[in-house]
Amino acid sequence: MTLFDKIKYLKELLNEPCQNYSDTFKSDIILFFEDDFTINNIQFHFLKKNISKLEIEDWLNNLLSQFVLKFNPEEETENDFISFFL
Template sequence: MTLSKKIEHLEQVLNQPAENFANSFKSDIILFFDDNFSENNTQLFFLNDLNSKEEIQSWVEILTSRFVMKFEAEFEAENDFINDYLENG
């Protein structure tokens, strides 16, 4: 998959309607990327490490699940939480 196709798929996944509480955090992820789903957005370069649509879907599912289990709004910002996940997995 090209980076362009990966970005396109990530955007599609993030824009799917929220079916549960975890999915409601997708809008925070979109804001983290400044709603800029282009190859010029260096924040999206992590997609180079993912090789399939399934891996991209899994990345989103793991991040939204972590929001539910570990995010504490009193102690950290959404952007910091997402950035930590990007850097440390």
């Protein structure tokens, strides 16, 4: 997969309808990427690795799970929390 394909796939995953509580954090992730889903956005550096669609899904699911389990808005911002996972 090219970087463009990986970014496009991640965007598709983030734009899927919410099915559970953890999915509500997808909008925070979109905001983190400044709604700039292009190869020029340096925040997608983690997708430059040779990773598959399944690994992208796993990364997103892990991040969403961590939001539910560990995110504390009194101690950190959503952006700080996401940055930790990149």
